[in-house]
Amino acid sequence: MTELSLAGQRIFITGSGSGIGETTARKIVACGGRVAIMDLRDDLAQDVAQSLGHDNAMAFGGDVCDEAVIEKILHAMSEKWGGIDGVVNNVGIYDHGPLLDLTLPQWRRVFETNLMAPIAVSCAAVRRMRDGGCVVNVSSVLGEVAAPERGPYCVSKAALISLTKMQAIEWAKLKVRVNAIAPGYILNQAVQDMIDTNRLDPSDIERRTPMGRMGSEEEIAEGICFLLDPVKASFMTGELLSVNGGWTAYGFT
Numbered sequence: 535m536t537e538l539s540l541a542g543q544r545i546f547i548t549g550s551g552s553g554i555g556e557t558t559a560r561k562i563v564a565c566g567g568r569v570a571i572m573d574l575r576d577d578l579a580q581d582v583a584q585s586l587g588h589d590n591a592m593a594f595g596g597d598v599c600d601e602a603v604i605e606k607i608l609h610a611m612s613e614k615w616g617g618i619d620g621v622v623n624n625v626g627i628y629d630h631g632p633l634l635d636l637t638l639p640q641w642r643r644v645f646e647t648n649l650m651a652p653i654a655v656s657c658a659a660v661r662r663m664r665d666g667g668c669v670v671n672v673s674s675v676l677g678e679v680a681a682p683e684r685g686p687y688c689v690s691k692a693a694l695i696s697l698t699k700m701q702a703i704e705w706a707k708l709k710v711r712v713n714a715i716a717p718g719y720i721l722n723q724a725v726q727d728m729i730d731t732n733r734l735d736p737s738d739i740e741r742r743t744p745m746g747r748m749g750s751e752e753e754i755a756e757g758i759c760f761l762l763d764p765v766k767a768s769f770m771t772g773e774l775l776s777v778n779g780g781w782t783a784y785g786f787t
């Protein structure tokens with residue numbers, strides 16, 4: 535079995551200054567690709583790009599919802615690398631609360647970032663893909679099932695799965711493959727922050743997960759890189775790759 539190969543692939547990853555996006559960027563470069571790193575935190579994006587080496591990575595600060603920033607990044611990829619082969623829509627935010635308490639502005643903010651931004655970023659990127667390419671949308675296990683008081687997150691992540699199918703069927707003729715990945719609970723800084731502020735009890739998650747543990751960022755990065763690999767995933771489009779330790783297969787509460 536040969537290793538994953540992303541040799542020559544030029545990939546844009548949103549929210550890659552830390553977390554799953556950063557870990558994915560590191561794996562893409564390890565597999566021979568180049569990455570455009572972007573993050574709200576310009577300092578984090580610069581640090582990641584610097585550690586990956588300036589032949590392999592470019593860094594940009596900015597908000598994924600800002601179309602001017604996206605254009606600037608895609609333009610820079612064309613100027614420096616001659617184009618783009620793939621995009622990973624990784625940024626995701628949440629705003630929790632009971633449905634009857636959440637305001638429409640709260641819903642809109644989450645939808646702008648988790649759904650409208652991936653729509654805009656994907657379209658801008660695919661318009662520039664000259665010889666086919668690939669989109670990976672980072673959804674969530676909470677896009678597959680509902681969880682109490684997580685309305686905007688669950689519904690936006692479910693819509694991202696639907697968007698993935700829509701993009702896949704329309705863009706197949708452009709030789710662009712589009713897939714989604716749905717991570718289960720991943721023990722990274724974002725989840726650790728929820729644990730530390732008593733918004734999540736890790737033992738609840740471990741009990742509910744057949745494999746009895748949370749996942750790692752590396753396990754999600756591996757899935758994203760598989761979906762990006764033009765050889766290994768060559769006939770795969772419109773699919774959801776669930777990486778959740780058996781969460782969605784489990785029938786008991």
Ligand SMILES: NC(=O)c1ccc[n+]([C@@H]2O[C@H](COP(=O)([O-])OP(=O)(O)OC[C@H]3O[C@@H](n4cnc5c(N)ncnc54)[C@H](O)[C@@H]3O)[C@@H](O)[C@H]2O)c1
Binds near residue numbers: 572
């Ligand atoms: N961590 C988990 O357990 C988990 C589980 C399922 C799905 N996911 C999904 O995986 C993706 C990555 O999750 P994570 O835990 O690594 O995220 P995270 O919260 O650690 O954020 C990653 C990066 O995104 C940046 N970011 C946030 N908003 C941004 C914006 N508007 N524009 C640009 N950058 C922005 C942050 O600064 C941060 O550096 C998200 O879509 C998330 O919903 C995560």
